Amino acid sequence: MNFTALHFIKRVARPFYAPLYNQLHDLLRGARRYRYLYKEIKRVRARRILEVGTWRGDRALSMIRTALHYTPPSEVEYYGFDLFESLNDAQFKSEISKWPPSVDEVKRKLNATGVALQLYKGDTKETLPAALRALPKVDFVFIDGGHSIETIQNDWNCTSQLMHETTVVIFDDYWPHNFNAGAKPVVDAIDTNKYIVEILPIIDKFTHKDFGALEIQFAKVTRR
Numbered sequence: 001m002n003f004t005a006l007h008f009i010k011r012v013a014r015p016f017y018a019p020l021y022n023q024l025h026d027l028l029r030g031a032r033r034y035r036y037l038y039k040e041i042k043r044v045r046a047r048r049i050l051e052v053g054t055w056r057g058d059r060a061l062s063m064i065r066t067a068l069h070y071t072p073p074s075e076v077e078y079y080g081f082d083l084f085e086s087l088n089d090a091q092f093k094s095e096i097s098k099w100p101p102s103v104d105e106v107k108r109k110l111n112a113t114g115v116a117l118q119l120y121k122g123d124t125k126e127t128l129p130a131a132l133r134a135l136p137k138v139d140f141v142f143i144d145g146g147h148s149i150e151t152i153q154n155d156w157n158c159t160s161q162l163m164h165e166t167t168v169v170i171f172d173d174y175w176p177h178n179f180n181a182g183a184k185p186v187v188d189a190i191d192t193n194k195y196i197v198e199i200l201p202i203i204d205k206f207t208h209k210d211f212g213a214l215e216i217q218f219a220k221v222t223r224r
Helices: 003-028 032-044 059-065 089-094 103-111 125-133 149-162 184-188
Strands: 048-053 077-082 116-122 139-143 164-172 194-199 204-208 212-221
Touching: 003 103, 032 059, 032 116, 032 139, 032 164, 032 212, 048 059, 048 116, 048 149, 059 077, 059 103, 059 139, 077 125, 103 116, 116 125, 139 149, 149 164, 164 184
Parallel strands: 048 077, 048 139, 077 116, 139 164
Antiparallel strands: 164 212, 194 212, 204 212
């Protein structure tokens, strides 16, 4: 089998094996914090999922597949925000980002699930405020987009307006020892008179080329 044929088979099959692979990888190989996503989606029986930082769509597939365990595809909605192919060099550096695929490529992957799907391409400091009027209240939010404090603050300011009484918001990239980027400064400033803020205990540890040893946790936010 030549490389082109193998690549085609992998691309076609990916929507079917990626969700299971992601969850097994998270369980067995280091990125253990992601298990909280699936646990919380199941717990609140989330039907409307919003993700800031869709990237390749693999995590979105896993979250959607989790929702499909208890809800038919016709009742599941996914809203995804990312720069996609509009990412430029300056944003790549300032947001400590990863190069994403095109929005059309991700859309094709997620369309295979059969759920209602809406993807938003561009800087969330622009796309999220613009989308607020049209977006419904959602059941689950995963904030894992840009890593600058300014961007994460914007993402929280906007998505918090889409919460209802039982909505769960999960922040990725809560770096307990970094105060200049990541979610910690934003999460630590959330008004605990209005919200319940929990720093989830699993810590994943990595070596980053720019930061050296890096510890990452999730933060969970719900309404009081």
